[in-house]
Amino acid sequence: MTNYRRDHTPGASWFFTLNLAERRSRLLIDRIDLLRASFRACMQRHPWRIDAIVILPDHLHALCTLPPDDADYALRWRQIKSSFSRALPPCEPLSASRLSKGERGIWQRRFWEHRVRDGDDFARHVDYIHHNPRKHGHVERVADWPWSSFHRYVDAGILPVDWAGDGADMAHGVGEW
Secondary structure, three states: OOOOOOOOOOOOEEEEEEEEOOOOOOHHHHOHHHHHHHHHHHHHHOOOEEEEEEEOOOEEEEEEEOOOOOOOHHHHHHHHHHHHHHOOOOOOOOOHHHHHHOOOOOEOOOOEEEEOOOHHHHHHHHHHHHHHHHHOOOOOOHHHOOOEOHHHHHHOOOOOOOOOOOOOOHHHOHHHO
16 A cells, blocks of 8 residues: 655645546535535534635635644545535445445545645645636636635735736735735
8 A cells, every 4th residue: 555655744734635536526516515514513623724715616725724733634634525425425436446445436535735835835825726716717707706715815805806807917916915
């Protein structure tokens, strides 16, 4: 079995990407209520700060900061993915491997993480997260995608509502605070 080496820096900020197994699915936005409930349940048991997030039909990106004495982001994602999957009726096709392990076929097994190095890295990832629905062609304006922390940034006065409207002004995003 592959032994993945992960950084376990307590209190760090992390950028994550999690994908559904079926990349043509709309499950995350069709069942956003279940996804939100899964996040809430996990955060009650294992708090962390979600600095930025976007939910797309088949994947999500999040920038999160763990408490100062905690580095267990894998536990949080395992709980969120498990809670979401358990709330859905079993109807997905399962491979022999997943069946033998008692797994559902909702999520890809692994996720991608990157420890944020500094303020510029943080700002670049927030911008990437907020621009992602436009990048994938879901909307023409970032503000038109409802499942994004972009709206929180606008409400706080950090970003203008027309930020990255044509993609040309991304360099004037979060990195300017």
